[in-house]
Amino acid sequence: MTGATRAGQVGYAQLSTADPASWRATGTAWAQLVGLAERRAAELAADAAALRSRWSGQAATAAEDRLSDLRAELRTLAPVAIEVDQVLAEFAARLTAARARLAAAVTLAATAGVLIDRWGRTSPDPDRVPIHRAGPTVVPVAAAIRDALDLASAADREAADRLDRLSAGAESGWVTRPPPGRPAPHTDPALVNRWWAGLSAAERRWLVGHEPELIGRLDGIPAAARDQANRLLLGARRAALLERWGQLLGRVPRGPAELLGLRAVDAALTGLDALADRLASPELPRAYLLGLEVGGEGRTVVALGNPDRAAGILTHVPGMTAGLDGATDELGRAARVLSRCAELAPGQETSAVLWLDYDAPDFLHEAARDGQARAAGDALHRFQEGLRTTHDGAPARQTVLGHSYGSLVVGSAARDHGLAADALVFVGSPGVGVGHAAELGVPAGQVWASSAPDDVIRLTRPPDELARQAVLSVSPLATIAGMLAGSDDERWFGRDPTDPSFGGRTFPSGRYGHTGYWHPANPALDGMARIVVGQ
Template sequence: MNSYARLWAADPEGWRGAGAAWGGLTGRFDRWGGELATGAGRLRGGWSGDAARAADGRLTGLRVELTSVVPALVEADQVLAELAGRLRAAKARLAAAVEAADRGGLRIDRHGRVSAAPFGALPTAQVGPAVAQVSQAVGAALAIADAADREATRRLVELAGAAGSGWSAEPPPWRPGPDAEPALVRRWWAGLTPAQRRWLVRHEPGRVGALDGVPVADRDQANRLLLADRRAELLAERGRLLTRFPRGPAEVAGLRRVAAALTGLSALTDRLSARETPRAYLLGLRTGGEGRAIVALGNPDRAEHVLTYVPGMTAGLADATGELGRAGRVQARCAALAPGAETAAVLWLDYDAPDFLHEAFRATQARDAGPALHRFQDGLRATHEGPPARQTVLGHSYGSTVVGTTARDHGLATDALVFVGSPGVGVQHAGELRVPAGQVWSSTAPDDPIRLVRPPDDLLRRAASAVPPFGPVGGLVDRPDGGLWFGRDPSDPGFGGRTFGSDRSGHTGYWEADNPALDGMARVVLGR
């Protein structure tokens, strides 16, 4: 059992560093596997016969053994990172209990026993209830640490035992399809043995990494195995474009896109391998088009509060880490407001975001994204451990249109919706979004140009009236019906939602540290 003194002295960052050290070995094993593959290729070019075939088979076997270790290294990193996160939350709760004891003139001994100090600050009648309240808070903190300690021990013992024997075993042949209901996927995955799951992660990472309903930890292991392949896809595309002559505008644009995606992928890989807190989990990655990524900060399967952030126009793999930073700033503010709670933040960039205004003027891409976002949120519900988390989905700009149309057309497994800088969310009233009453929130900065985006019929009427395009804009902003391009402004009082304030920060400043909008987003995520 964790004592008060032991928890007070615990070093969560030491456990996080130990996990990152295990995870950091994956690059070394990948490099060794690549060197074996290169060496085997050279041998095939100059050696033939039975001995050559035997050597090639042996090198192939060694390479398989090396690469099969990688998921275990990732799993060790996951276990220790999650232990660190839960110890951090337990210590925060313990610190809050000590602060409450100090305010009340109470004492806590090294065993966690609470008593009244001589000449305490509380009246006699209040001492008993105060001692009970602080004792309960200390006990809750110790209980979190105990549970984290036991679980980490169990998982590491199982991992070590599996590495010795029975590491992986081929599962039965049936697999759920890519669009299967997450609840079905979760039942299938739960019915497999740990050895069968590890076999699937190792041999079918593309399938496992993309299936909503597979636990976050397993998807993370699978998708990390695919990072080298995704980089190779981009390099191959660049090679094809470089061989085309004459090189027209399409090829030049393609080369720029691939270069940006490669830069974005490198930045994302660096974040995945960093020792930063919280740990990042890779839940999806594609390189086609502008590229797509789903990345979580913290494990959504274990967090009390889970934010899913959907970015807007021009978002792609090239700036995935920048968009992830926005989600991370909301999470950091949540940690500041509720240091004893666990919050995970997910960047959901698994749709084709508009790149140009003529695309953003249509809801086509928002509608196309709906089934995937709906399925992803259902997957978070299906795989969450313990009591249900409070889930919040946040959309910025065109991302708010994605969120709104998905909620309208398919429903969203969420407890709250948040829209910032929205051009409209596809409905005229919050009641059409099918979420709990009072849990639709919005914020629009006073100087956000999105407030000028008006429905096509309104723009046509104004053009017909020859409204000067660069004249006073007061009449454009203060429309009596609150209409925007994709429906009524969710920040308009008539929409039926709730609002929180924002400074004059333009269209992208909602996440700035001194903007009250950041605090507003965090408070919605926490249910405050």
């Protein structure tokens, strides 16, 4: 009989009955303290203003100083509360992974004829396994159980240590002002990370609380710190949208431009509120807000699961019309790939990132040009480099997926700047800006593409043919028909990446149209997930 639990280790019964959702819910409750702290700080500011107008003298000054100190303490509490939420969410995620490994071990035992007692000890089923085959049968099951318990024990120790350090900070001081000198925007992520690593935990918390706009957008800062900073900015971003809404609403008479602007702000507000709901949700995996801008149609970068801890990372780059108003829809697509990854690789931590940090085209004539894709290339390059730089432990398998115009963004970034990626995936692509997979700079055999049989993108033709058709056509309808009547292997932006001559690899898709690659019944969803987990 093998598999007895070692001292200090999570036991078989503990892991079997553990509830990751309860830990996640506890973290969410901590995160909700942020809103409470912000409201109390605002009330104290109002109280201080009222005092100044009615009271003066030494006692009044002392009272105002005390109110200021209280506001500072409340501001300090906010990032700490978010950090507790992160710790408990990551513990819940690792506990979920450990339980998946344990479930796989139990399934293996049932198949192999191995009995498991309530302490997790294993023995051969005498009715199914001859005595001379007991060793080779029992050992793999016992090893799988140990692996699951070891993961749970490591997660438990790490979460306890992180919470102990936070608790100690309450006495020694959570925040300390760091020395001068900050990385400029667009600094190499490796240099940013080196600067960040040289700061103390208290100095980092000060920066998150006092300079969230800087910390929230710097590639090379760990995901946890960026998430804390951007969540602190969320309310201010919403206030900026509401202010813009009020400005547009107050213009009388309103012309077409103002009406369009009003609709755009309304859509962005709707999208931001939906995103805020997902960020506040106790749902697993936890969402990490890595970037947020509300100007124009809005931009955001959101990770499901901490990419710094994951063994596999998917970066999802959406295409035409993508904006803040549809961010949660795009995030849902990434989530479906993540869910399928969990089915294919139980116990493996995977993260999916929605990278919507570029100005996506809104209209067909914009999407027929590559300017917006080329403008996005450097930012996507830096983001992927940042993921490599901030990752804990062994390097993750990084997959970058571009859909529709997003595939051109990915291809252009790989061509012009290079991408820290182990695999590239193109779905519903109008071309990726190169004629052959070898020009993308990723390992041979790791450029993948899929195109649904009924995807309208199959009908596009190259830009020079579009221009010629536009000149020669006598009817606007004829021009549009010409735009959607290309050759079999040429798209708007080069050779079709699903064509054999492109030199990549393909995976199948069912007939689900241009946006149906993530449909649960589409084999393309399984294909994308297998690439992410390296299967």
